[in-house]
Amino acid sequence: MTVKVTTTVNGRQVSGDVEPNTLLVEFVRENLGLTGTHVGCDTSQCGACTVHMDGKPIKSCTILAVQAEGHQVVTIEGIGAPGALHPMQAAFQENHGLQCGYCTPGMIMAGIGIVERNKGKTLSEETIRAELEGNICRCTGYHNIVKSIAAAARDM
């Protein structure tokens, strides 16, 4: 039996009928066509599916779509636009923080969370590396990702 879910995604109210076992990542990708959020490991380890709910990074493969009812969800499509990139997106571009790009949306959403959690403190490389532990990249070895987040922290 389907359940109706109404939520706000990237500032727009959306609704859809979903099975209760539909994950949030499936809802944003398949019902809303927002395919920037990726499914990686599907076991909450890799972070490719990271979105923000009520301003905080969460793994959208480990929350039900119905649980977003009445909450604010922001995906990678909701933070910047071509020609008007979010500072984190611009920093990834400038610092070559991506290679294949599969993990990048999750890295960017996690990176924004890292900068916002550490507002008012000096964001050390050590902190960035520690707080990236829930996001896995198999291409760049993190070095440029860490550089990108540090650069974005100066612009955010």
Added chain:
Amino acid sequence: MYNFTYHRAGSVDSAAAKLAESGDGKLLAGGMTLLPTMKARLAQPSDLIDLNEIEGLKGITVSGGTVTIGAMTRHADVAASAEVAQAIPALAKLAGLIGDPAVRNRGTIGGSISNNDPSADYPAAVVGLGATVVTNKREIAGEDFFTGMFETALDEGEIVTAVRFPVPEKAAYFKFPNPASRYAVVGVMVASTSGGVRVAVTGAAPCVFRQSDMEKALSASFSADALAGITQDADGLNDDLHASAAYRANLVVVGAKRAVAEIA
């Protein structure tokens, strides 16, 4: 994931009622363990009763030497709480070591202790700090709460509503995390409390336990040197691909010494 019927509970009473009505219902707290378990088809509840919208289960209060944490309080909120960091820094640190930032934004203390994963961090805090678990029916002493691997003293239909931690004189938490999952291969909470010294170990055995040899030694002299001659028996400890029982036994001693050195 097999399908199920979803219920959003507005109160603890309605959650309890829905749980009682359901055939094989389960409570959904942070979902950080339950949903992956269901995705792996290791669990097939008929109903999920979601506790996330019950406001009364969230929040932290510190008063009269007690830190009370609502069952649906997220790990990230405990880790970031200035009040917790002031009253029981070891507890804030422990919360900040669970999983990763995104997992900490969803996972809850009530869900963690009710699940009683042998490698979870919170059981070490609940037992090591001598906390009290408050449910919709009664209060349970922390050390009576965890009864075995994934087993607790909770009755059918009983829901954890809060955990009360008495503020210790001093406490420290050592954790050796699994490099992939961040679960505790071994975690040791050492606390000097008004009720004496307590040492609680998680991750090493099928269930959190108190290390009484260490408690006695530290009661006589609260110093890392006091633990010099103490060993942890490897019998009955977890032995798996992550760590052998002998390695875990050694980590318990190393961890306790480091925790004591931090606060002695």
